[in-house]
Amino acid sequence: MPADFIIAPDLGNSRLTRAVDGFDHTGAKVPLNVVEERPLTIYLNSQEIVTAMTIGDYPEYLALGFLRNQGMLPDDVVVTSVDFDEEVETVVVRTNQTTTYEKKLKKKTRTSGCAVGTVFGDMMEGLEGVNLPAADVKTSWLYSLAHKINTVPSLYLDAGAIHGTVLCHQDRPLVYMEDVGRHNAVDKVAGWMLSEHTAAADKILYTTGRLTSEMVIKTAMMGIPVLVSRSGFTAWGVEIARQVGLTLIGRMRGQxxxxxxxxxxxxxxxxxxAVRQEPKAAGRKGAAK
Structure with missing residues (x-):
């Protein structure tokens, strides 16, 4: 594992990709690693909440982070256990009391399609009164993070068709999560933070995905004041970022x-x-995002 990281992509995990043979434009046979997708069903106590398509790593963090980012685990609710059953691909998160969400939610399915992540109205309600800390950000940190993250071995570089989200402190990347949907990747980071009781006010969140309204909302719900991406913005994402005081930086490539x-x-x-220019191909061996 790279020295800076607490958690980094695990290319040795054979469950995350599958080797297949294809043929290129010349008819030549080409071996390729493709990312796996698996359904993961999340329960809150006895209520089925959602089935998410995911690569299958860190299911407990994904379940915790998803529930927290959707506002279903308020501060006064104590998580008593998180149990993953690999055979039926299910995570059950149990709390010390029944929440209001269990009564009003029906089963919903999130697909890996980036444009159709599940959004509950409660997320917007959860933003009321959110005012993120005014954390200064050095551009030297941003350039250093971009270089470290974009050059560390990852499924993104190896197989493509995947998004990465990295929790950072100043110029140090801490936790690097990947998944077929950018929402899953950020939820895994949120779950890790909740499990480790990690402070958010001095952190930066870096993502390979677009800066949409849901990504901005999730970052704000986590209490992280800075969100950075290689990709672009949506108008609603920008509007919400300005509303809650989130520093929003996109299209970060090279200088x-x-x-x-x-x-x-x-x-x-x-x-x-003195900042390195980013190579056009960036080492990608797989299909484009």
Whole structure:
């Protein structure tokens, strides 16, 4: 595992990919690793909440993070156990009291399609009164993080068709989670933070996915004040980021990035001429996202 990371992508986990043979445009046979997808059903006590398509690693973190980011685990609710049954691909999260969500939710299914992640109205309600800490961000941290994250061995580089989310502190990447949906990846990070009682006010969240409204909401619900991405923005994502005081930085590639929220918190201390340009292919061996 890379020295900076507490959790990094595990390319040695054979359950996450499958080797298949294909044929390229010339008719030549090409071996390729493709990412696995598995259904994971999440229960809150006795209520089935959702079935998510996921690569199958860290199911307990995914379940905890999903419930927390959807506002289903309020601060006054204590998680008493998290149990994963590999045979039936189910996680049961038990709490010390019944929550209101168990009575009003019906079964919903999240697919791996990036545009159709499940969004409950309670997420928006949960943003009421959220005002994130005004954390300064050094551009030298951002460039250092981008280089470390984009060059560490990962499923993203090996197989493609996957998103990564990384919890960072200043210029150090801490926890790197991957999944077929960017929402799953960020939920795994949220679950790890909840399990480890990790503070959020001094953290940065880096993602390979688009900065949509749901990604912004999840980051705000986690209490993280800075969200950074290689990809672009949606208008609603920007609007919500400005509403809650989230520093939002996108299109970060090589020397370039764009900040659409929280620009006043950026400390431009980096010598841009010394920043490495990003290779166009970036080592990708698999299919494009």
């Amino acid at each position: 370039r990035f764009i900040c659409l929220s929280g620009e006043e918190r950026l400390i431009r201390d980096a010598d841009i001429s």
